[in-house]
Amino acid sequence: MNLEYSEEYVAFRAEVREFLQGWPLTGDEAQLPVHEQEIRFRRRGIERGYVYRNFPRAYGGSEQTPDVLRERIIREEYAEASAPGDSAGQGPSMLAPTLLELGTEAQRERFIAPTLAGEISWCQGYSEPGAGSDLASLQTRAELQGDEWVINGHKIWTTTAHEADFMFGLFRTEPQAPKHAGISYLLVDMKAPGIEIRPLREMTGASMFNEVFFDNVRTPAENIVGKRGEGWQVSRATLKHERNLIGDPNFMRRAYLSLLQLARDTTRNGRPAIEDPSIRQELAQIEGFFMSLEYTGARLLTATARNEEAKVILPMMTMKLYGTDLRQRITRLALDLLENRSLIAPTEEEGSHGAPEGRPGTWTADYMSAIAISIAGGASNIQRNIIGERALGLPRDLRTPK
Ligand SMILES: Cc1cc2nc3c(=O)[nH]c(=O)nc-3n(C[C@H](O)[C@H](O)[C@H](O)COP(=O)(O)OP(=O)(O)OC[C@H]3O[C@@H](n4cnc5c(N)ncnc54)[C@H](O)[C@@H]3O)c2cc1C
Structure with a gap:
């Protein structure tokens, strides 16, 4: 070959x-x-x-x-x-493809181009205190009054809500309907009166995500994506893109190259760490997983380019699950190599960085982020359930009543 x-x-x-x-x-x-x-x-x-x-x-x-x-x-x-290409922001990577697939022509024209360019920024309002993995339990209400939705409730873990211009989110519009059927997907201006954003401090020291409270917040009736009560199906389209994004092998490539450099720059028993057999063994295993992730990425791209929906699901879930596991493994080895320096707390700037690049604080922060990223966009157990049920055809997990 x-x-x-x-x-x-x-x-x-x-x-x-x-x-x-x-x-x-x-x-x-x-x-x-x-x-x-x-x-x-x-x-x-x-x-x-x-x-x-x-x-x-x-x-x-x-x-x-x-x-x-x-x-x-x-x-x-x-x-x-490290150049700005396809943006990894939630707007370009998640909302824009969703609008392309399911939005109205007016929504596409108004939002997609400025979102891709980075002129309009977005946050994702899905999770609530009682609705994470079991997202369909969400309770934040949106009631249609005349030509506006009026929203009341509370979202949590909303990444970049404090900077975003708009939110795409899930809201309960049909409280009497079965829980998956009573949800709509709405776009909300984050400057609208009645929105309160409270930052949440992460263990990295950064405050990238927030709680968002809605007190009679109004958004125009036409800001619904898909049909009323069909927000669950629309959200599946968005989540598909999010999971794809989280397993991004390019991020992993940068992290892996930084790890190799770190193994050259640090020492074990008076010699460069990269010459230590146990470190080489771990690096070789990481490289093996990293390469398989890259090839899985190529399979995903191929299936996506050919619109082979049935072949997309397995590589996509694998990318998210193994991508986040691999990131934990890379950062764990980096902290081993840094020895005592791994105890240095990251600065706020290091806590909100991209891929780790040399300074101990960026590795410590990325070690912490790697754990958080395994939960974001659907926790690892949920990915395993989806792989089992939808890709491997195993019996369904026990579900809470709908
Ligand atoms: C860094 C980060 C960024 C985030 N950004 C956003 C955002 O921008 N917008 C947004 O809406 N949300 C965001 N989230 C929230 C994220 O989607 C949820 O945290 C996630 O879906 C898990 O929900 P939960 O925290 O309520 O945990 P829970 O659902 O309570 O899960 C707790 C544990 O139970 C396990 N578990 C739950 N159900 C099952 C099951 N059926 N089978 C097996 N195990 C199960 C889970 O795997 C997990 O280990 C973010 C989270 C993180 C960590």
């Missing part, structure tokens, strides 16, 4: 790499706020056909013919250059 890229793809990689030399921006553009710089560079990537390849041009994407290898090369090169 020859796993080398053909000449065409080698040339394509060189072309992408050359383009990426334009990041970070230089000259006058380097003086712009970072967010503005990211928007500009992302737009250039869209023009070149590298970014948002599967979104139509009419909605701000670059509408390219599906090509799994090109896709993979682009992701790898963007990750290597």
Whole structure:
């Protein structure tokens, strides 16, 4: 089996790499706020056909013919250059594909392009204090009064609610209906009167997620995605994209490369740690899992590009489950290598960083995040249930009454 890229793809990689030399921006553009710089560079990537390849041009994407290898090369090169490409934010990665699939034309036109560019930011309002894994138990009410929904209740664990312009969320609109059938999927302006956001402090020291309280918050009737009472089905579409995002092998690639560097920079028994047989053994195992994750990612891309829905579910769940397990394993080894330095508490900035990159605090923070990420978007046990039931056809788990 020859796993080398053909000449065409080698040339394509060189072309992408050359383009990426334009990041970070230089000259006058380097003086712009970072967010503005990211928007500009992302737009250039869209023009070149590298970014948002599967979104139509009419909605701000670059509408390219599906090509799994090109896709993979682009992701790898963007990750290597730490350049702003397909955004990992909840809006571009979760809401925009959902609107493309199930939104009205007016919703697509209004929201998708600015969301992809990063001009409108979003948070996801699903979980509540009594509704996490058992999400359909959610109680936050939305009542249709004239041409507006009036919302009352309480969401929790809402990542970036404090920065977001809008929320996409699930609300109970049919309280008498069976629990999965009484839910609608609404878009809510986070500046609307009656919204109160209280930050929650995480063990990393950062406050990325929040509680959100709704006191007679109004949102226009047309801000419903899908039909009234069918929000559960719409939410499945969004969650599908979230799970895909969480197992992102590019993040893992950066973390793994940082881990290798750390093994070179630290010592064991007076020699570079990377020469220690037990460390090499663990690194080799991690690399094996990491490579299988990358190939699973390629299978997922292939199935998605071919619209083979039935073949998507297993690699998608595997990516989330094994991606988050692997991240825990990588960070655990990093803390072993850092020895006493792993006890240094991360600073607030280190607590809200991206992939770990050298400083002990970023590793400690990522070790903590790795545990949290195993829960976000559906805890690992829930992923195992889904793999068992939907991909392997095992008998269904016991369910609470509907
Ligand atoms: C970092 C992070 C970011 C998040 N961001 C958001 C966000 O932006 N928006 C949002 O809406 N939510 C968000 N969440 C919430 C997340 O979706 C929930 O935490 C998750 O679904 C689990 O729900 P829970 O916390 O209520 O735990 P529970 O549902 O109470 O689960 C507790 C434990 O029981 C196990 N368990 C539960 N049911 C079963 C079962 N049927 N079979 C086997 N085991 C089971 C779980 O695996 C888990 O180990 C975030 C969470 C984290 C950690």
